[in-house]
Amino acid sequence: MSNEQLDTLRDQLDEINLKMLELINERGKIVKEIGQVKRKSGINRFDPVRERKMLDLLAANNEGPFETGTIQHLFKQIFKASLELQEDDHRKALLVSRKKQADDTVVEVKGAKIGGSEPILVAGPCSVESYDQVKAVADNHTAHGLKLLRGGAFKPRTSPYDFQGLGVEGLEILKRIGDENNLGVISEIVDPKDIPLATKYVDVIQIGARNMQNFELLKAAGSVDHPVLLKRGMSATIEEFILAAEYIVSKGNTKVILCERGIRTYEKATRNTLDISSVPILKQETHLPVLVDVTHSTGRKDIIPQTAKAALAIGADGVMVEVHPDPAVALSDAGQQLNIDQFNDFLDTLKGSGLLKNKVSV
Ligand code: PRE
Ligand code: MN
Numbered sequence: 001m002s003n004e005q006l007d008t009l010r011d012q013l014d015e016i017n018l019k020m021l022e023l024i025n026e027r028g029k030i031v032k033e034i035g036q037v038k039r040k041s042g043i044n045r046f047d048p049v050r051e052r053k054m055l056d057l058l059a060a061n062n063e064g065p066f067e068t069g070t071i072q073h074l075f076k077q078i079f080k081a082s083l084e085l086q087e088d089d090h091r092k093a094l095l096v097s098r099k100k101q102a103d104d105t106v107v108e109v110k111g112a113k114i115g116g117s118e119p120i121l122v123a124g125p126c127s128v129e130s131y132d133q134v135k136a137v138a139d140n141h142t143a144h145g146l147k148l149l150r151g152g153a154f155k156p157r158t159s160p161y162d163f164q165g166l167g168v169e170g171l172e173i174l175k176r177i178g179d180e181n182n183l184g185v186i187s188e189i190v191d192p193k194d195i196p197l198a199t200k201y202v203d204v205i206q207i208g209a210r211n212m213q214n215f216e217l218l219k220a221a222g223s224v225d226h227p228v229l230l231k232r233g234m235s236a237t238i239e240e241f242i243l244a245a246e247y248i249v250s251k252g253n254t255k256v257i258l259c260e261r262g263i264r265t266y267e268k269a270t271r272n273t274l275d276i277s278s279v280p281i282l283k284q285e286t287h288l289p290v291l292v293d294v295t296h297s298t299g300r301k302d303i304i305p306q307t308a309k310a311a312l313a314i315g316a317d318g319v320m321v322e323v324h325p326d327p328a329v330a331l332s333d334a335g336q337q338l339n340i341d342q343f344n345d346f347l348d349t350l351k352g353s354g355l356l357k358n359k360v361s362v
Contacts, residue, residue, distance in 0.1 A: 024078070028085055035086030045086050051079050094286075095249045096242060096256070101287045107227045107255045109184035109203045112147035114227075114257055115289030119359050120318035121350070122186060122291065123343065124150035125325075126333040127163060128170035131177070136325040138181045140340050144347060148204075149178065150186040150320065154194070155332060156210045163331040171201035178203065186229060192220035199226045209234050209261055209296075212244045222251025231259045231293065238278050242286060257289045258282055259320060260311075262297030271299025271336070274307055279314045289317040296322075299336045305349045312355035321346070 038045055058075060059068045084092070093099040106115040114120050124137055128151040138149055153170025155163060166173070171187060178185040188206040189198045195217075198205050204227040211217050212233035221228045228248055232241045245256050260279060262272025274297035282290045292311035294304050308319045324330045327337040338346060350356050 027078070028082065031082040031085055038086070045083055051076070054079075094242065094246050095254075096245045096286045096288055098285060098287050103287065105254065105256070105287045105289060107257055107289060109148065109227055110178075110182065112184055114148075114291075115317045117359055119312050119316065119356055120148060120291075121146055121347070121356070122148040122150050122318060122320040123323050124186075125152075125330065126295075126322050126337055127152045127155055127331050128166055128173050128187075129331050131173050133325055134173055134177050135180075136340065137323055138177045138183055140323075140344070141183055142181045144344070147184055148186060149174070149181075149183040150206070150322075152332070153187050154190045156188070156190050156208055157332070168197070168201075171198065175201040189221075190214075190217070192216045195220040195224055199224050203227065204229050204257070207231065212236055212241065215247060218244060218247035219251055222248035222253045224253060225255070226253070227255040227257065228253060229257045229259055229291070231261045232263070232275075232278070234262070234264045234272060236263070238281055238285075241278075242282070245286065245288060257291060257317075258286070259291045259293055260297070260316075261293040270297070270303075272297050274298060276307075276310055276314055279311065279316050283315050290315075291318045291320050292316045293320040295320070295333070295336050301336060301338055301342065304338065305346055308346070308350060309353050309355055312350070312353075313360055315360050317359060319350075 035045060055072045055075060058071055062068045062071055104115050106113050112120060123141070123146065125133060128134055134149075134151055141149055151170070151174050153165050153167060153174065155165035157164060174185040174187055177183070184203040186204040186206055187198070187202045188208045189195055190208070190211060195205065205221055206229045207214070207217060207221060209231045210233070212231060213236070230245055230248065233244070236244070241258065245258060248256050260275060260282070262270070262274045265273040267273050274292070274294070279290055279292060282288070292307070294307045294311065298304065298307055304321060308321070311319055321343070322333060322337040323340060323343040324337040325340055327334055327339055330337055
């Protein structure tokens with residue numbers, strides 16, 4: 001076949017494509033009208049009987065060269081797309097989606113703004129072990145103008161024999177110190193029935209990675225008017241993470257903060273693999289604030305400053321890090337927590353980078 005012949009045939013296809021495009025869109029307009037009629041009369045949009053009739057008509061008239069099965073498959077795709085066209089765009093978008101809300105959600109916690117124009121630092125020990133232990137960290141926070149303190153009271157541990165946390169006693173310690181130092185406190189809740197209790201003690205309810213798809217917990221957290229920090233599950237896709245947040249928001253609670261904490265991969269040099277690209281994706285797809293937990297994603301103290309800078313540079317609304325007055329004797333995550341001097345050096349590095357001043361927009 002000469003090049004000229006090929007060009008002529010392709011020209012013919014271009015013409016046909018344009019005609020098909022016109023016809024498909026003409027069909028789309030009629031489908032939308034049908035959609036409006038159906039909505040008014042309360043009729044189901046999906047009509048398998050009608051679809052069967054159309055497929056039968058196509059089969060009876062098909063002269064090839066395409067096989068009837070192929071034609072029916074293509075038309076089924078058109079019916080599917082037509083159904084989507086009939087849904088109004090507003091309803092289709094998730095509540096957490098940027099399409100639904102263009103402006104950033106800003107969650108305020110004791111005067112600190114999460115998701116505002118300045119990035120935020122959330123820090124504190126892995127577990128609440130005693131009043132003195134948490135107080136030492138809190139006093140250092142106060143000395144450096146930090147506003148948010150984390151600490152685990154209920155600890156969902158991989159082994160049932162590991163320290164499970166102080167429970168309500170831990171929440172009481174956090175509450176007391178939060179009041180004394182005027183800090184917003186964040187702690188994880190693992191049982192749906194503890195959610196109302198948590199609202200009395202903490203300023204932000206954390207839902208941990210192991211519970212990201214604990215749907216009853218998500219629904220319980222969505223039913224209170226209290227900020228929720230939702231961590232990405234260790235094997236969760238970004239889509240699953242967003243849908244977990246949707247569970248909370250769909251129950252009425254819009255104060256949701258997302259936290260990337262690394263995902264499980266084959267890599268062993270870090271505890272998890274920090275999925276840094278999830279940050280701009282989550283920022284684009286949703287209107288929720290996004291934090292990066294640099295402690296659990298890496299499990300390594302030596303790369304905390306670098307990963308924190310990367311997180312802020314890529315547009316995160318803040319960073320979460322673990323700090324303990326004496327990490328060597330910590331009851332959980334002893335190896336990865338910074339001591340207070342190391343934490344203050346880390347803070348200096350971040351302040352020096354200028355990245356804590358203004359949020360990088362994506
Ligand atoms: C249409 C779309 C969806 C239904 O499942 C069946 C048919 C179509 O695309 O042809 C249109 C339509 O809504 C209808 O005929 O009732
Ligand atoms: Mn920890």
